[in-house]
Amino acid sequence: MLHCLASSELILVNWPEGVMFPGEEHASHTMSKGISDLTRVECSKLLAALNDTEDTRLHIQSVLQHKGTYMCHMIHNKTTNTEKAVLISSEEPVIIGAAPPYNSNKSQGKCMFCNLKTDQLGPK
Numbered sequence: 254m255l256h257c258l259a260s261s262e263l264i265l266v267n268w269p270e271g272v273m274f275p276g277e278e279h280a281s282h283t284m285s286k287g288i289s290d291l292t293r294v295e296c297s298k299l300l301a302a303l304n305d306t307e308d309t310r311l312h313i314q315s316v317l318q319h320k321g322t323y324m325c326h327m328i329h330n331k332t333t334n335t336e337k338a339v340l341i342s343s344e345e346p347v348i349i350g351a352a353p354p355y356n357s358n359k360s361q362g363k364c365m366f367c368n369l370k371t372d373q374l375g376p377k
Contacts, residue, residue: 259340
């Protein structure tokens with residue numbers, strides 16, 4: 254899924270906090286089984302994020318349209334890489350998590366890259 258998004262120069266924005274990212278594994282499983290790995294709480298959060306009518310809704314966006322706080326540089330100004338190459342090479346995230354709630358012990362949202370690596374350098 255991540256490679257398909259990256260190849261299309263698309264990103265997922267506002268992945269809900271506390272929901273396992275695509276490709277991640279629960280500690281109790283040896284292989285990811287996709288959405289069936291999600292708990293009921295995670296499914297509820299994902300459904301709520303998809304049904305949200307505010308700017309915080311989970312949505313797919315062109316990387317060129319994204320103006321989030323995660324992007325520390327304007328990737329369309331890069332001369333050596335296309336937007337697709339930047340996403341596929343995992344220089345920029347394909348999934349940008351929602352900002353954590355005010356009472357969270359995390360200061361920034363989680364992001365996932367095409368190579369399945371994650372960081373906590375997303376939105377505040």
